[in-house]
Structures are given as C-alpha cells and as structure tokens.
Amino acid sequence: MVMRALRHRTLAGQLLVLQLGIILMVLISVGGVSLAQSEATFTRVEGRRVSALAELTAANPLVRSNLEVPEERTGLATLALQTVAQSSVTSVTIADEDENVRVSTDPLQETRPMPLGSTTVGTGASWSGTMMIDDERFLVSQVPVLSLEEDRVGEHLGTVMIAESFPSVWERLRGASSYLLTYLGIALALGVAGSWLLARRIKRQTLGLEPREITGLAEHREALLHGIAEGVVALDPQQRITLVNDVARRLLDLPEHAIGMSLRDLRVEGRLLEVLTGEGVADPDGADDLPRDDVVIRRGRVLVMNRMRVVRDGRHLGTVTTLRDRTALAALERELGAFRSTTQLLRAQTHEFANQLHTISGLIQIGEYDEVVRFVDAVTERRHSLDLLVNSRIQDPAVAALLMAKASIASERRVELRISEETSLDRLQPEDAVDVATVVGNLVDNALDAVSGGRPGQWVSVAIRHDAASVEVAVSDSGPGVSPEVAAEVFTHGFTTKAATAGERGIGLALTRLICQRRGGEVQVASTHEGGAMFTAHLGIAPVAESVR
Template sequence: MRSRGPTLAGELLALQLVIVVVVLFAVGAISFAQSEATFDRVEGRRVTALAEQLSWNPLVRNQIDQPAPAEVLAPLVQSTLTESGVTSVAIADVGGRIVGSSDTTLLGTPLPLSAPGAARTRGWSGYLSVGGNRELVAQVPVLGAEPKNHGRHLGTVMIGVAAPTAWQRLVGASSYLLVHLGVASALGVLGSWLLARRIKRQTLGMEPREIAGLAEHREAMLHGIAEGVVALDPHLRLTLVNDMGRTLLDLPGHCVGMTLPALGVEGRLYDVLAGSEEARDEIVIHRGRVLVMNRMSVVKDGRRLGSVTTLRDRTELAQLERELGSFRSSTELLRAQAHEFANQLHVISGLIQVDEHDEVVRYIRALRKHRESLDLALATRVRDNAVAALLTAKSALAAERRVELRLSDRTTLDRLDPVDAADVATVTGNLVDNAIEAAVDAACATGGEPEAWVEVELRQDASSVEIVVRDSGPGVAPELAREVFTRGFTTKAALGGERGIGLALTQLVCRRRGGEVAVTNTADGAMFTARMSVGRVPRELLEVSL
C-alpha cells in the first residue's frame, strides 16, 4: 500500500520549479541592476550637459546677482524644462538661495546640496530629494564672465530628472524581457515535468519511501540468509557481497568495487566466479572449506549486467558424509562377506551332493589358508586395528568386483593415536576406492584382461605416515594431475566422469596435517602418494573437523 505523502514526481517538479523561480529572480535582478546603471550613466550625462549649458547662458550670468532675478529667469527656466523634458530646473545665488525654479514653491528656499561647497568649485551629479521626490540631479557652478567678476562664483544651476520606479526600470531593461522570462518559465516547467516523469519510470513507479524500504529489506535479506551471495559486474568487479559470502571467501571489508584479481582470487574459485556460462552445484575447496557454488548470469534487454553466485558451506556435510561412509563401508563389508560366504556354501553343498567329500575338505582348507594368509599379513604389517579393519573391508569389496587388493611387502604401520588413525583410514579408504574404480574401468575396457589389481603400501617413520596406492587403471592425464584434487575428480574422471570430492577431501586432510598428496603415472597405471604428519600435530588442530 502506497503512502499518501508527496510523490517522487511531485517533489522533483516542486524542486525544479523553485530552481526556475530562483533563476528567473536572479535574471530579473541582474536586468534591474543593468537598467539602473544605464539610467544613471545616460541621464547623468544628459542633465550634467544641460546644467553646464544653462550655467554658461549670459542671461543667467548677468541676472543671478541682480535684485529680483526670478521674473527675468522664469521664462528661461520654463523653456529649459519644456525643451529638455527634465523634471526640475533650479538656479540659486551665491548664498545658496533659490532665485529661479520650475517649482515656484521652492523660490527663496535653500538649494539642496550633496555636501557643503560641493558645487562651488566643481560640478556634481547624483541622487537628491527635491520637493519631496527623489531625483537624479546635476549641479554646476555659475562663474562670472565680466572683467570685474571673471571666474568668481555667482551661484549654482541644478537640473534633475525623476528616478524611475522599480517597474519602470525592469520594463526599461529590455522591451522583450517579460517575453523572455515567460518563455524561460514555460520551458523550465516543461523540462521539470519531463524530468520528473523520466525519473518516475526509472524507479519503476516507486516512491522514495518505497525505494528506501526495498533497500532496507534487501540488506536484511542478504545479510540474514545462511548462504553467501556474491554479485559481479561485466568487468569482474564486486558490486555486492553479504556477510556470509565475505566470511566464506575470506574477503576484506572494503572488497566491494575491487576486481577478483585485485582480491587475490584465482584457480578453481576464479573459474567458477568469472565463468561466462551458468554453473550449478560446482564444488570448490577454498582454504579448508568445501563450498558448493551456483552462478547465474544477469541479463536485461539483451545486455549482460554481470552475474550472481550463491555459496553454501558443505564442510559439515562433508564430515557427515565421511561418517556415513564408515557405516556404508561396514555395510558393504557385511554384504560382500555374506555374498562370498553364500557362494562358498553353495560350492560346499554341491560337492557334498555329488559325494566329493575329500574335495570338500581340500576346498575348506584352501579357503582357511587364504584367509589366514591375509589376516597374518595384516596382523604383522599393520598393527593399527582401525586401518587393518578398513583394509579387510576393502579387500572383500575388491574381491567382489574381481579386483585383487595387495598389501606391499614394504608395508609397516604401528598402532596410532585414535585421531591419527581416523585420518590415515580416511585417506587410505578414499585412495583405495578411487583405485578400485580405475582398475575396474580398465578391466572393462580390455574385456577383463589383464587381471585388475590394487596395491597398498603404508610406511611410517618417527613423525609421519606415507600412503602409496597403485592400480592397474588407465592412469591420469598429465593436464588433470592437479585438477583431480581441486575439482574432486577420481581417476575415472580421466575418462570423462566426475566423481564427487573424495580426492579433494584427501588433500584437505593431508594439508591440514602439514603434508601433501600427488599422483604420477607408472607403467601399469596411476600411483597416488599421500604424506601426513602424525604424533606431533597439536591436539586442538586435529579436533577441527572438515
């Protein structure tokens, strides 16, 4: 519901009208000042010239100091008034008493002067009050011409013109001033109205209160959701990022307006954020966090405005997946063993039915010998129960998929701290699963020949454990040797498939413990080598989950 206060268009129109009025007032004031200056200059020169001409008149020079000069000077004063169109004409004697004037009521009164003695030595022009009216006057001294009083001050001539009113000055400024002001006012009002309509369209018809409310709601929504939001313009500059996005990407507080390269964003994270196509559920490992990112391009009227990327922290989910994987491994182990035992029982049952009792005994002894050899190898070379149990389970799973799981003769692993054992088991399990997949793919591609196998080698020294897993798979393409860990590929990805984040989590565990994981190709297939520190890592660091 919209408020009933002033609309945005109305406020803009009122503001523009105020500006137009101020501009018109300023133009009028300037025109008024120019008119006043022009009047003072032109009329001042004219009345000064008239006053000088009258002061040099022989009649004035001869009669001004005579008794009763008013009657003689009256016709001359009246003719000057009529011919020049001035407002007043006055002649004063040497004592400053008016002896001739166009206004007979001023006869015998003192002549108004700008300053005492101003008209005795020089002429003067300016504004004075004459008969109660403000006039622009010129006062010129009358000097004697006869030899006996040559150059002597005999009196003063004053001629004045009435000062125009403000309206007369404004009208006199320009004959077209009112027309110009009217046209300017009309154009200003029209322009203000068009500007108000344009801004109204650009704001989608929303009023200022609605725009402010929308901005407040957007800020509250962006900073209140549990997902990170990052917006980029076409030049890869950050235009928006919420608190969660800044935390997940470790961005500084002043990151808005900076480009991705300036923020140090590179690698897989840069590829996802700066990609030209939309991305869905892309997995990125960034500074110990497993991030799931979705990017959408923003296009309006066929023009690309940038992109918006959402980020979800999947780190805790990865921990749950790892724990779930432990239960899944146990379930798969039981299922594989049940399947294996069922097959063995079927064989024994069939031998009994055909009365091959001696063959039953030999078959059972062979099965026991195989089991004892595997258990003996694990018991003598892998003394940690958790890792040994894991390898036992993986052996059963590998056998079910017709893959031979071997334990290298150089394997030696002592009992580990439970936390260390959990991480070693995680890395070993991920690498073995990955190797089994690769070996099965290679066997399928060659029709089952040669035999598929996976070899595990565990080596331990005073402060670290090295895990080497070899397989008979197709190997890893050199260009994917680093991407398999950053993108979450397995060796099966070398054939074109994407397989989750197992290897990425493996790299996380190794790096968290000050180690690393790498892959190389051998004559038989791929070889993954993982190294991690054990025993000397601070307990509080180990307790931090993925």
C-alpha cells in the same frame, strides 16, 4: 507545509514541483542580474549626460547674468523648462550663492533651500551622484556657476542642479532588453517541458514505484540479505561486486568495503573466480543457466556455490551466487563414509562367504569330501596370507581394518588390491589414525572407481610410509589415468576420479586435500608408466608415544 504537501505527491509530481521551483529561482536570479545591470548602465550613461547638461547650463550667460543681479529672473524659468523638455530630465533647479532656490521646475523646491549632495558644493565644487528627494531616488548633478567679470573672476554666484529620477523596476526590465520577457517565457516553457519529461523518465526507471515503496523494498532487501544463513554475492557484467551479505563476506574473507570493487582488485583467483564469473565451468550439456552446485575450497572451508545469471528484457544484468559452508557436512560425510565402508565390507564378505558355502555345500552333496578339505584349506590360507600381509606391515588397527575392508570390496569388483612391499606404518595417535584412514579410504575408493568395469586384470596398489613427523600415502591404479587438464585442477574443483571421467561432482579429493593442508602437507596426482594415475598424499602427524607403541 510545503514538505508535507510534497510527501503526499507521486515521485513524478515531486520532481516536477522541485524542478519548477528551481526554474523559478533561476528566472528570479536572471531578472535580478538584469535589473542590476540595467541600473548600473543607467547610472553610468545617464550620469554622464546629466553632468554634461548641468555644466552646459551653468555656463549659460543667461544663468550667470541673472545670478549676478539678485533681483533679475528674466528668462531663467523659460530656460529651465526648455532644458527639461529638450533633455527629458526630471527637474532643473538654479540657486544663488546662499543655496536659496531662484528657479526650479519642481514647485516644491522653490520654497526651500537646495539640498546639497556634499558640503563642498556650497564652496564652488561640483558633485554627481544619487540623492533622495522627497522619498524618491534621483540621479543628481550639481555644478557651480562662476563669475567671469574681471574683478570677480571665479566668484561663486550659485549652483545649477539637474535631477533625473530612477526608472521603476518594470521600466528597467523593459529597458534591459526588448526581448527579455520573451526569453524568460521561452526558458520557463522549456524548463516545464524538460521537468515533465524527466519526471516521466525517472518514473519508468523506477518501475512505477513511489519513494516510500522503494524505501520499503530496500529495507526488506537488507533484512533478507542479513537474515539468511547462506552467503549471497551479486556481480555486474564488469565483475564488480554490487551486493554481498555478512555471511558471504565472512566465508570469502572479503573486506568491509568490497562493494564496488572488482574481483581482480580483491585478488580472487583460481576456482573461486571461475565459479563466480562462470568462466570455465560451463555445463557439458550447454545448460549453463540451470542451477547447479560447484565445490570450492577456500581458506580451509568446503564451500558449495550456486551461480545464476540475471537477465531482464534481454539484457544481461550480472550474476547472483549463493554459497553454503559444507565443512561440517564434509566432516559428517567422512564419519558416514566409515560406516558405509563397514557396511560394504559386511556385504562383500557376506557375498564372498555365501559363494564359499555354496561351493562347500555342492561338494558335499556330490560326495567330494577331499575336495571340501582342500577348498577350505585354500580359502583359509589365502585369508591368512592377506591378514598376515596387512598386519605385518600396518600396525595401526584402524588403517589395517580399512584396508581389509577395501580388499573385500576390490575382490567383489574383480580388482586386485596390492599392498606395496614398501608399506610400513606404526600405530598412530587416534586423531592421526582417523585422518590417515580417511585419506587412504578416499584415494582407494577413487582408484577402484577408475578401474571397475574395465578389462580383466585390473589392480590398485597402496603404499604407506611414515617417519617421526609425517605419513606418505601413495595409491596407484591401472585405469585410464587423469588427463592433464583435469590433473591441474582436480583437487581445486573437488572432483573424485569418477567425477573426472563421468562428469559427476564430488568432494572426496577436496576433503583429502583439505585434511592434508590442515596437517601441513599436500596431495598430488601424476601419471604412471603403465598409463594409470598415482595420487600421493603427505600428512603431518604427532610423535607416537611409547605407551601407544
């Protein structure tokens, strides 16, 4: 019934009732301790007084003389009444050697034998303790009366019993301390006030929500976190993980007990640490709180992460970062890049052929037929020399076709694409050719972006070398180069060369590094003597079969 009633109360009401219950229990405990202490004090102090009074009465000559003469009772009743009146005891009883009561201030005791606290009392021993008499508890002291006559010294003449009733509970509470009830009342008032203030404070901290509402929110949060396809990681201002769902734990390779641990304890370092904490990734326009995507490579995965600061009432509560696995999307982008390169090649060739046809048409119109022949021969020789140069040094059709396409694009941008004399590449396995073409295409695109729109005479140089188990791709350019600050992190950040200079985000170099690492290699960047940049990639390949050759 009590629990059912509590469930229907508000959170503040439940706290108030529970606190009041605790306070009442404390008050009852304090009262019980006070009663126990009062009883112990009464037993100790009054026990000594009753024992001393009983010994004093037993030594009274009047008591001894009356007990020596059985028929004599002169003055015993008066002595007993005086003792009760002067000492404030409950009763005084005097019995003979057979424990028959001679005098007692309690009329009920005169009609029966004296009750003994111990069997040794009847043989002349003293006894003190508590005794139940007529269903009432008494503090009793029984002392023997001994003869002093010469021929009867030490003879047991009778027993004196003095009894004092125990005070009631109320009397003991009142006797424990004259201010005990006042203290208990003050404590009760302070407890009630404190409970009410605590209930109000908790009510404010829970934003006025009741327990069932808080439970519902927690259930909805868990369902939401574990029901979405994106990873979610929340950090407090001390960079401790306060929330992480299963997707984020899997993508970041975090342990099951990650909640409550700091990023340093989890050994999160590098670019991932910067994105999660916001250190070193401030927006150049100063709009750090605006949502934007950052690319991070983590354990062979391409992750796109978006971090938001959480602020409430001007207080920084932490950050929430969402992350998406874009590894599959990156692979799709790589395939789309091949189609895009083909489209750009066709467009560049169309533009080039159109210019050549316009030139031929103009020469025909003005009657310069010999110039037409010389122009066609020059175009044919230049195209043949490029085809011969590429095909003589690169035997793999996919890579050769890619470089032919890039040459047309470079020509359209007024950039010279050079094939290094050191270039030599045999025919590769199809899966190896795809990865090598992707690396070459990304590095050449970045180099073209770096030199396009610059001064005349810009160039991009490509060198490809291989042995039985690896391929090395080196792409250099005459552009502005890569600054040391960007060079240290360009692949971790996932920038392209264009992104490094213009501030746009991309994943070209990130994909290049990912492909190289998957094949047991690496990609690096360095500055050339001319001031440009040179990217060098190493990839492991499968041995080329004779049938493929």
